[in-house]
Amino acid sequence: MKVAIIGYAISNLGWDVEKTREEHVFEVAKSAIEDAGIDRKDVCTVVSASTDFLDGRTISNCMLIGATGAYLKDESKAEEDGMYAALYAAQRIMAGVHEIALAVSHTHSWIFNPHQISHYMLEPWFDRQNDLLNEITLGALQARIYMNNYGADELDLAEISVKNLRNAANVPYAFRKLHDVTAEEVLEAEMYSDPLTELMISPPCDGAAAVVLASEEVAKEICPNPVWIKGIGNACDNYLRDRDLTRLNSLEIAARRAYRMAGIEEPFREVDVAEISERFAHQELMAYEALGFCREGKGRVLIEEGMTEVYGDIPVNPSGGALAGDPICATGMIRLIEAAKQIRGEAENQVEDCRTALAHAQWGLLAQKNLVFILGDEP
Amino acid sequence: MRRNVAIIGCGQAKHGRRTDVNQAELVAEAVWAAIEDAGIAPEDIEAYAVGNMQGFGGIAQPDLIFAEYIGAVGKPMQRVATGGTVGGSTAHLGYYEVASGMYDVVLAVSWEKHSDSAEPGATTGLLHVAFANLSYMMKVGMDMRSFAIMGLAGAAAGISAYQAAQYMARSGCRIEHFDMVAAKARRNAAKNKYAHLKWPNCTADDIAKTEMLIWPMRFGHVCPASDGASCVIYASEEAVKRLGVERPVAWVKGVAAYADEEADQGESYQGTAVSDYSDQTGAVISAIKAYERAGIKDPKKEIDMAEIYAPFPHQELMFSERLGFFDDGMAWKAVEEGVTEIDGDFPICPSGGVNATNAIGSSGMQRVVEAALQIMRKAEEHQIPKDVRNAVAHAWGGQVQFNTVMVLGDSPKRR
Amino acid sequence: MGLIKEKYEKTMQVEGEWNVGAYRYKAPEGYLDEFVRNFKDRKITGTLCRGCGRVYVPPREICARCFKEITEKVEVSQYGEVMAFLVSPPLEKGKVVIAGIDAVQAGFLKEGERVILAMVRFEGTSSSMILPLLNVKPEDVRLGMRVRAVWAEECKGALSDLLGVEPAFDVRFE
Numbered sequence: 001m002k003v004a005i006i007g008y009a010i011s012n013l014g015w016d017v018e019k020t021r022e023e024h025v026f027e028v029a030k031s032a033i034e035d036a037g038i039d040r041k042d043v044c045t046v047v048s049a050s051t052d053f054l055d056g057r058t059i060s061n062c063m064l065i066g067a068t069g070a071y072l073k074d075e076s077k078a079e080e081d082g083m084y085a086a087l088y089a090a091q092r093i094m095a096g097v098h099e100i101a102l103a104v105s106h107t108h109s110w111i112f113n114p115h116q117i118s119h120y121m122l123e124p125w126f127d128r129q130n131d132l133l134n135e136i137t138l139g140a141l142q143a144r145i146y147m148n149n150y151g152a153d154e155l156d157l158a159e160i161s162v163k164n165l166r167n168a169a170n171v172p173y174a175f176r177k178l179h180d181v182t183a184e185e186v187l188e189a190e191m192y193s194d195p196l197t198e199l200m201i202s203p204p205c206d207g208a209a210a211v212v213l214a215s216e217e218v219a220k221e222i223c224p225n226p227v228w229i230k231g232i233g234n235a236c237d238n239y240l241r242d243r244d245l246t247r248l249n250s251l252e253i254a255a256r257r258a259y260r261m262a263g264i265e266e267p268f269r270e271v272d273v274a275e276i277s278e279r280f281a282h283q284e285l286m287a288y289e290a291l292g293f294c295r296e297g298k299g300r301v302l303i304e305e306g307m308t309e310v311y312g313d314i315p316v317n318p319s320g321g322a323l324a325g326d327p328i329c330a331t332g333m334i335r336l337i338e339a340a341k342q343i344r345g346e347a348e349n350q351v352e353d354c355r356t357a358l359a360h361a362q363w364g365l366l367a368q369k370n371l372v373f374i375l376g377d378e379p
Numbered sequence: 380m381r382r383n384v385a386i387i388g389c390g391q392a393k394h395g396r397r398t399d400v401n402q403a404e405l406v407a408e409a410v411w412a413a414i415e416d417a418g419i420a421p422e423d424i425e426a427y428a429v430g431n432m433q434g435f436g437g438i439a440q441p442d443l444i445f446a447e448y449i450g451a452v453g454k455p456m457q458r459v460a461t462g463g464t465v466g467g468s469t470a471h472l473g474y475y476e477v478a479s480g481m482y483d484v485v486l487a488v489s490w491e492k493h494s495d496s497a498e499p500g501a502t503t504g505l506l507h508v509a510f511a512n513l514s515y516m517m518k519v520g521m522d523m524r525s526f527a528i529m530g531l532a533g534a535a536a537g538i539s540a541y542q543a544a545q546y547m548a549r550s551g552c553r554i555e556h557f558d559m560v561a562a563k564a565r566r567n568a569a570k571n572k573y574a575h576l577k578w579p580n581c582t583a584d585d586i587a588k589t590e591m592l593i594w595p596m597r598f599g600h601v602c603p604a605s606d607g608a609s610c611v612i613y614a615s616e617e618a619v620k621r622l623g624v625e626r627p628v629a630w631v632k633g634v635a636a637y638a639d640e641e642a643d644q645g646e647s648y649q650g651t652a653v654s655d656y657s658d659q660t661g662a663v664i665s666a667i668k669a670y671e672r673a674g675i676k677d678p679k680k681e682i683d684m685a686e687i688y689a690p691f692p693h694q695e696l697m698f699s700e701r702l703g704f705f706d707d708g709m710a711w712k713a714v715e716e717g718v719t720e721i722d723g724d725f726p727i728c729p730s731g732g733v734n735a736t737n738a739i740g741s742s743g744m745q746r747v748v749e750a751a752l753q754i755m756r757k758a759e760e761h762q763i764p765k766d767v768r769n770a771v772a773h774a775w776g777g778q779v780q781f782n783t784v785m786v787l788g789d790s791p792k793r794r
Numbered sequence: 795m796g797l798i799k800e801k802y803e804k805t806m807q808v809e810g811e812w813n814v815g816a817y818r819y820k821a822p823e824g825y826l827d828e829f830v831r832n833f834k835d836r837k838i839t840g841t842l843c844r845g846c847g848r849v850y851v852p853p854r855e856i857c858a859r860c861f862k863e864i865t866e867k868v869e870v871s872q873y874g875e876v877m878a879f880l881v882s883p884p885l886e887k888g889k890v891v892i893a894g895i896d897a898v899q900a901g902f903l904k905e906g907e908r909v910i911l912a913m914v915r916f917e918g919t920s921s922s923m924i925l926p927l928l929n930v931k932p933e934d935v936r937l938g939m940r941v942r943a944v945w946a947e948e949c950k951g952a953l954s955d956l957l958g959v960e961p962a963f964d965v966r967f968e
Contacts, residue, residue, distance in 0.1 A: 001479075001480070020646065020647060021646065022645075022646040022647070046638075051433075051439070051440075051460075052432070052433055052434050052460065052507075053433065053434075053439050056507070056510070056511060057507055057508060057510065057511055058432065058434045058462070058507040058508045059432070059460075059461065059462035059508055059776070059777055059778070061461065061777075062462055062508065062641050062777040062778045062780060062781070063641050063645050063646040063778070064646065065638050065639070065640055065641060065780065066640060066645070067646075070638050071638065071639070071640055072637055072638070072639065072660065072661065072664060073637065073638065074635060074636055074637055074638075074668070075461075075636060075637070075638035075781070076459055076461060076468050076471065076472070076636060077459060077460060077461050077468075078457065078458065078459055079430075079433075079440075079458050079459060079460035080440075080457075080458050084457055084458070087457065088457060088459075088472065088475065090479070091475045091476060091478075091479035091481065092475055092479075094478075094479035094480055094481070095381060095382070095474075095475050095478035095479045095480075096381040096382075096478070097381065097475075097478070097634075097672065117439055120437075120438065120439040121438075121439040121440050121443065121444075123438070123444040124437065124438055125401070232481065234426075234455035234456075234457070235453055235454060235455055236427075236443070236446050236451050236452065236453070236454060236455065236456040237446070237452060237453070238446060238447055238452050239443060239444050239445070239446060239447065242447060249453070250453065253453055254455075363440075363443075364440060364443045365443070368443050368446075369443065369456065
């Protein structure tokens, strides 16, 4: 059964927003439902995404039932990125049990330092005993291994940041907008962990997002411009000590599955735009390779040639990506929404003649789990 | 047309205080038992559904650490966490993964390891439900006496005690009936090799002799904090044929999980409009919807047994009414008559239930496992003597607000 | 079965810490503040949902049933009814330990006292509050009993001004 995105909402991303968790979630849930042109009573099922750690509460969804509109609805919570909530919501529709589903995600990074949580995600028997390991130091480790293997340098990483942050300057809700940032400025920004500077790391922030999904029958009836989910690929990799850190194996598997489902044979030609969740600048280079946009190790060529700019052959992250604002659980869902906006022709940095879009979400340390959606303008 | 989905294999780890394994090994124990039970190869599994409450065991996203232990590397894995219902929610996720048509064989596992926490795991985890609210209340001038009183109520599993009082007023049952239910749970658990609190031949009088923790709850009424893991393997109808599964399987006929508003207090100490905790609108609607999806018209006649998520004995009585097995206020009479015993007309929790074994994440899934085992007639010592055609697995959680209901049957047909 | 280890009785123990003291929760400005501020005048304030007419005490921002924001505030009655209650056994030292402090030893709770906690629904509201039930013996508490708010001698606009509730036998309805 086909599933379509019929409505969405993204909140303003910010640090220490003047809103409670409840108000923030209520805002996006309500506007997504309004955007879809339906009422809460039409929604059959609600899937939320948040994690207990980031929220500082056990059962973090239990007090948000009113705000997400899940009161007396078939409800569940995915404890990972919002795109997984969208996936679960889509599965509920595909199973033929429900017709219209709402997926909501939020994170307030202000509540608890997300990089400390990445420390708790390490296995406690050996790795956590080493106090130096957290997401940033691990990211630097991965960047160093990647650069060493494939000959990319700091400048390539800086160029990724420059592209994304300049794109973000046009996006009204983005958190980090730098209109005329240069590669030198990125390299001279505060060094967090060599080779990663502040501007190469996604800034955790507060934010929320929501999408409304519907079955084929309903979408055709109520929505003038539905965006269709054509392919889904999902894969999980080994724990970080047991895998090859130079490449994103699970993303490669996930992308291959999604392409097969959507009938895509040559991603570089057939995908018009890609929205990627990159926690660090170098992960975007790795994603180019894993998504099949170029051969292994050649990711830097794409950025050097400007092919992934908004006007390029294969625009990547015209919304600015996660480098422009990273509300942990909502990041992937925002990518999904941005990809849908490109297809609808509503994006701020609109790619011309966009018919097939790719959205990607990652979860776990150094993108252990990856999820890829292929969206299209017809079923 | 909905796809038919079957449970082809079940696995459980031995529940209890497991100091002999770590979290990864505990989960692997259940997973490999299920794979063996289903008689398939690990490569046959196409996707995973996992769930636990990470606050209790002290590892964030533990499933990522031991993906390799359960054979999930390179495969899709989705995770849910919904409080007490997490086991039930994971079971639902696994069902939807197959029913959506995306995968044919899916493994769903959920677990909890309380004993890793140096403080009593359950209280640390549960306190954090209200921790934000308590901090806020301190800020607007709550005194230490009130704080201590709050803690006092929390220690006796807070809202459940109010729920018990409300249920007693609503139905006219007495504490003696709670003793009977708790004694039944201990007795049944003695026949279940995976259970935690076993007490062969336990009687209501034995439970009545235990200390009154906080009225109306006795020490003997309260569930233990166990370590454990439970796992089921789902397969679509085509896959059941393709894999050549010949032994009886349990078919999933309907699932529903309708959420109610939180009870007691909302976000930032706001009021909520749930003032009768024994009302459980969510459970009633979940049951109605699940029966509708399963094609069951009269649950009293068509359903043969139920595994109810009841950490406290009054909940077994309350939910057996809410789920439509008995009329309102009649469940305690059925208990008096022995209807809910293993050999009774409507056995409830023949495995001993959550009252005898509570490993938060695992508990909801264990209900599904036990209901499936009864249908497959593989429950060994606690197999109920009468025929089981339809069984219900229920889970409850959140701030007494989430309910998951799954109807299992011996044939995929919906009438 | 695959991974069951029969060789060892126990695992190795690795110590670790789980720092949960560093959260910065967000709470709504205005709602509870006003509720608590009005305690100074011995008033209980709730919010009224325009969609369904439910009154929430303590005040609530969003009505789950109507999926609407609530803006209107109302004062509610000091009288209410007991929806449910629980009774603690006589308190002893070492029984109630909260955040590492023995509440009895520190004098927050008296030794030997029996605390009764009641879920109270104030007249005309749809929600309940959990408050200590004072000036009554545990045997005499009944569900549905009418109670009245008990205030501190001197109210200063803090949550602790509302000490609890006590039986209100003087209420009559005509």
